[in-house]
Amino acid sequence: MNSKASARFWGFNPRMFWEGFRQLRTVGILALVILTLAAILMPVGIAISELTVEEPVYSVRLVSLLNMHPLLTLLMPLAPLMVLMLFQFLNQRKSGDFYHALPVSRAGLFFSLFTAVMAWVLLIAVVSTAASLITTLCFPMLFQITFSSILPFLTATLSGALLLAGCAAVAMCITGTLFTNVLVTGLLFFAPRFLMIYVSEILQNIIEIIPGQYNNPFLDLSYNIPYALVAWVFTGDSTVSVLLDNWSGCLYTAVMGFIFLLLANFLFRIRHSEAAGQSASTPLLQTVYRLLITFLVTLIPVAVIVDRITGSSHINAEDCFFLLVLYLLAAIAFCVYELITTKKPRQLLKTAPSFLIVLAADAVLLLGIAGGYHSVLSFRPKASEIDAVSFSQQTYSARSYQENYFAARSKRIAIEDPKIAEIVSERLEAAARLNSPHGELRESANDAFTFLTSVRTGGVTRQRILTFTKEQTSVILSMLEKIPEYQSTYTLPQKSGDVSVRHFQLTQEQINEVYRLMVQEINALPFETRYALLAEGDHDGFDIDSIYVTANYRASFYNLSVPLTNTLTPKAYEKYLTYLFEEDDDRRDTVRSILQNLTQKQAEEKHLYIEVFDPVEQVTYGANFGGMSTRLFDNAIQMLDEGLSDRAPGMQETFCRITVEYPSEKDEYSWIAEDAYFTLSEQAKELLKSVNDGTIKEQVWIVD
């Protein structure tokens, strides 16, 4: 693009930018004040609550910008709101004509005003973040802000704001009323991803052997940051962590935002001024919006039809009635949309036949699902047709940071072995034969091992979740064992610059030592045991905790968590407990003295939470003593006190974590809590067991 063409395309006009910036000043200043105040008040509020507690403990807490300034995410909905406000002139003929009569190119007008929106967003982000940081730094005794959390959170928020603002800008260009502006913004943002996830979920529900959406990077919610947050708020399908260290998500969201921005720029330039006041800029688009809304409503009956067709039961009269009601609702949505947007009942009669298009689209969708179903199940290559196979595990996010280290590495290892090909071919055949929505395959082979299996035939790789019998698993594992790359993959990586380990209770040195022992013990295990532990977390021992590891592999970071077990990693297990008990030396005395005091304070309410870890019976359970002091309570406390030991437990010894809560002497509404680990004597163990069993009933609640 030469400079003239580029100027015509972008045509940034500083004066119109400033004009747009001025027009947004009321909402901009309001948002700036609110978010900056929130950014200041949040750390102050937390600090006040922590500093005013009885016997405050000045422990410095690591905090991220997200912890201290979560309201920064409000910039995401603020950006499209500003777009709707600033481009509102497009909805009125007189204002549209006014702006289009100005000696500014359309592209320049659009880009300058859009930039004004993003400038406000950026300004608010920077000012409120600075306010949050300064306030947080004012409490060094309480918070230590992780500066590395600032840029990812800011980038995630700004890219989300760009995407939503881009959607709103496109919507403004293809609609002409506030109602349709908002509606089409929502459609543009939600509908494509919703439809993809809908189809993927339906296929996954009816065909158990196809992997979940998380194995399809495009469907991973964490890529679309604002969508993931909405999913998190309304369905819990996502997590707020999409705002942290989610560079791939930031990139995807920002790229989508830029695509919408370019599209809006193009549409703004070709938009007819006369579209102002019309629900859609062209009659065709009005039809598209109406049908799309109706189509989205009909996805519910389509899902019901798919469920009935693929289920064991057939569509009965009750189902027919239900479907009729659902389609009636869709028809109502169709009519309501048309009436709201055109306000012409006569127009409704004209457009009514287009409802048939929705029905046709539903039929096409059903056919598509059926096609997908048959296409998946018809993939039954003969052993000779299989070029290569790889085995890994299902992951729960395509974002590399959340992907399992072993799964990410193992899926790259292609196995070209006729015996394996034969097994996989047989499994694919069996899966196709047995696959049903009610999971016959799973039930018939529930003792076996499940792999996410990638099968390459004729240069195309398809993924299937295949369940193998014990014998087949054994053959596969013995084959995998012979592959050096596989051996090295399923080896716990040594602590290095590329591998970091973390734990919430131990110091870095302690956890490094525990991990060093784990590496020694796990890497010495036979391949099959090691594979079961690392790939599936399977072992026959008692695990008290997991060690979280982040490993760098081929410039991407992957997560893995390794269980600490008393059978497979006894040295690490023992070391871990030794450290845990060492850390609690001081606290143990405090807890003991509180326990003794508690029995003497007859009239006071107190709570005693005990989490018991029993490696022999391989169970963890909780017991909760609470309420007013009773003789039984005092006796129990006395028995318990006598049965507590300060030393770290042996491999088969039961231990517990005691948390004592009692009311503050200064403030009747405040409670003070203290906790520490103890090794239990047999007598104390029996006492707690009886609490857990419910043998001791009076004034005792059992929690698990």
Added chain:
Amino acid sequence: MIEVNNITKKFGSFTALDNVTCTIPEGCIYGMVGSNGAGKSTLLRLISGVYRPDAGEVLIDGEPVWENETVKAQIGFVPDELYFLSGASMTRMAELYKAAFPRFDQKRFRELADAFGLDTKKSIGTFSKGMKRQASTALALACCPKYLFFDETFDGLDPIMRTLVKKLICNDVIERKATAIITSHSLRELEDTCDQLALLHKGGLVLQSDVQNLKTSLFKVQIAFNRDFDRDTFRELNLLHYTRHGSVASIIVRGDREQTVAILQSKMPVLLDVLPLTLEEVFTYEMEALGYIFDDGMKEGTK
């Protein structure tokens, strides 16, 4: 100079302008008349670069106006429906204009606001309809544009303000060699201001001519003879209209007045009165000559 070449503009299935061509010379005040829906506002929006024509082109000083910032910077457009930023005062609007129009003259803006007696600090929302139009006119004139387009600009103005606006437009044309286009439903409104007039009807430019020429080229003659006569009696004249009530005929003639009188006098009439026509009558007869017959309310007759 403004050149409109074979412009067509459609809104859906409705053709607002159909193959319109006209040329507006520099330094002239061009009036456009026509009934509602004739296409006046559409043509003005096309000339202002607000709309893009479906066919044809609009050239100002030889350059297309659509998406041409340089050309549009020379245009001051006061549309029929006025727009001001919500809650804005004239001062605020002047800032917007200043941001967009490089030639915006703050001093002139103040002078114009004073001339109209408008409070520049007060919210325009509180202004009356006429005051809003004055404000918009003042803002457009303060841009010192080479081309001034006014759509139904006298609508809502009292006679004094109407005169003031006309005076201001004329001053701009005379002093700054500006070119103005004014649209109106009322021909009388434009009669004393415009140099050229055009009539738009149902999306077509039916007629355009120099006002002076229009006024002098047509005249009405009332004539009677002491013998029988009919239309053929005047066949050597360019007759646009002929009616006879009893022995007196009224004829509308196009041509040289002296020559016509000489011809008629040679026919020995017993009554010969030459009467001037109002511009409205000129338009009606010209239109009739073109095949349009307008009854009350400019209804189209047979063509």
